[in-house]
Amino acid sequence: MLHNTEAEQALLGAIILDNSVLDNVPDTFCSYHFAAEIHSKVYDAICKLRDAGAVADPITITSYLKVDPVFQKSGSQKYLLDLVDSVIGLTNIADYAKIIYDLYLRRQIVAIGDRTTSRARSVSSQESANDIIERTEKELYDLSTGTAGQGRLVAFDEALKLSIDTAEEAFKKDSRIVGVTTGFIQMDKWLGGLHNSDLLVLAGRPSMGKTAFATNIAFNAARAKMEGMGAGAGVAFFSLEMSSEQLATRILASEAGIPSDSIRRGDVPRNSFSKFSAVYEEYGRLDLFIDDTPNVTVAQIRNRARRLKRQKDIGLIVIDYLQLIEAGGSRRNLDNRVQEISEITRSLKGLAKELNVPVLALSQLSRAVEQRDDKKPQLSDLRESGSIEQDADVVMFVFREEYYTARHEPVEGTVEHNKWQLEMEKLHNRAEIIIAKQRHGPIGTIKLFFDGRLTKFGNLLE
Numbered sequence: 001m002l003h004n005t006e007a008e009q010a011l012l013g014a015i016i017l018d019n020s021v022l023d024n025v026p027d028t029f030c031s032y033h034f035a036a037e038i039h040s041k042v043y044d045a046i047c048k049l050r051d052a053g054a055v056a057d058p059i060t061i062t063s064y065l066k067v068d069p070v071f072q073k074s075g076s077q078k079y080l081l082d083l084v085d086s087v088i089g090l091t092n093i094a095d096y097a098k099i100i101y102d103l104y105l106r107r108q109i110v111a112i113g114d115r116t117t118s119r120a121r122s123v124s125s126q127e128s129a130n131d132i133i134e135r136t137e138k139e140l141y142d143l144s145t146g147t148a149g150q151g152r153l154v155a156f157d158e159a160l161k162l163s164i165d166t167a168e169e170a171f172k173k174d175s176r177i178v179g180v181t182t183g184f185i186q187m188d189k190w191l192g193g194l195h196n197s198d199l200l201v202l203a204g205r206p207s208m209g210k211t212a213f214a215t216n217i218a219f220n221a222a223r224a225k226m227e228g229m230g231a232g233a234g235v236a237f238f239s240l241e242m243s244s245e246q247l248a249t250r251i252l253a254s255e256a257g258i259p260s261d262s263i264r265r266g267d268v269p270r271n272s273f274s275k276f277s278a279v280y281e282e283y284g285r286l287d288l289f290i291d292d293t294p295n296v297t298v299a300q301i302r303n304r305a306r307r308l309k310r311q312k313d314i315g316l317i318v319i320d321y322l323q324l325i326e327a328g329g330s331r332r333n334l335d336n337r338v339q340e341i342s343e344i345t346r347s348l349k350g351l352a353k354e355l356n357v358p359v360l361a362l363s364q365l366s367r368a369v370e371q372r373d374d375k376k377p378q379l380s381d382l383r384e385s386g387s388i389e390q391d392a393d394v395v396m397f398v399f400r401e402e403y404y405t406a407r408h409e410p411v412e413g414t415v416e417h418n419k420w421q422l423e424m425e426k427l428h429n430r431a432e433i434i435i436a437k438q439r440h441g442p443i444g445t446i447k448l449f450f451d452g453r454l455t456k457f458g459n460l461l462e
Helices: 005-017 019-024 037-051 058-064 069-074 077-085 093-121 129-145 156-172 185-191 210-226 244-256 260-265 272-283 298-312 334-355 367-371 387-391 401-405 415-427
Strands: 199-204 234-239 288-291 314-320 359-364 394-399 430-438 444-451 456-459
Touching: 005 019, 005 037, 005 077, 005 093, 019 037, 019 093, 037 058, 037 069, 037 077, 058 077, 093 129, 129 298, 185 430, 185 444, 199 210, 199 334, 199 387, 210 234, 210 244, 210 272, 210 288, 210 314, 210 359, 210 456, 234 244, 234 298, 244 260, 244 272, 244 288, 288 298, 298 314, 298 334, 314 334, 334 359, 334 387, 401 415, 401 430
Parallel strands: 199 359, 199 394, 234 288, 234 314, 314 359
Antiparallel strands: 394 430, 430 444, 444 456
């Protein structure tokens, strides 16, 4: 039996007897959580009367519902008086609400199961099995987070209050960070951290350090959470190119101060293992979850992210990288790849809004960069789709001029070679993060330290 009439009657009777106990009912409790339709209507009437500043008693509720056929059929005012007479006490109202809500969830789970079974049995349907799984995942996620059946209509005064609260929160923090920290001082100043519901795209040519930079951000955010910083967050890292072991090796190299290629070859001093143990002891419990499934679809990313949000309360999603995501069909259509990328970026923006977390997606750049004398990337270099620029709230490029200059070494002993050496010294361990688009802030260039041996970015002290 997935309803409790006595609990519903006791809750309503207590509220009618003393309207002030309505404040003890959880904010998330709604009229549709009741199993009995009459109870839903009575609760809704009570809330409307209270919102209007009136007392909700048998007389005012009867006046409010006098033309409602369900209310008339139940016995009208006499039923309300019976509810009040059945009240045992006012102290258990929160417990009654909990019982009613739990049974509501159970009814919804059964309903979702019935719909899923019906869809699965309908072999002639256009829905694939994966489509059915995705829809069921979405329904269960919405149910678990309390968003099922709720709209997104927000009054301006509520939105304005949220904006002021956000500004106040930022003011109270010395770092002036509202979102998730990147761990880089200048970047956090420019962006204010990585903001919830934003889609951020980090792009660059191969060997610029995209994955290294994204890994550093993920590690910094998770470490900040572990250390109790308000700007920290648990991180879901979807690595479509590198394995979880390779990503972990990069972090191990960065924190132990030993080149990752040396770790892979086993070319390390024996005492290095004490450093490895220290890194494990210090950071082994980070809320950093790596999914290295290859050929993953955007639907699979969405479903897994929902689970992690529900189970681990992640606050940041990183995807490495965009062009490796499958569109969801049985096979990739190269002719429609631009359209597929557009669908993927829209889906990722939707995911950021749905889970209310920032999504940082890495992207390749076209080869057009290599054809220019000036190698600094531009928005037009984003590969395969202008919708990346359109859908993203922030577009950033990783650029290291040292990489290109090193490949044009003049003949040794010449004047040009001396100039080249001076230029290389100036560019050594230097990287730029170019903010080419920021929907809510300025654009510009941030200079960072970069150690290629350790694949580690850092704040540049100048």
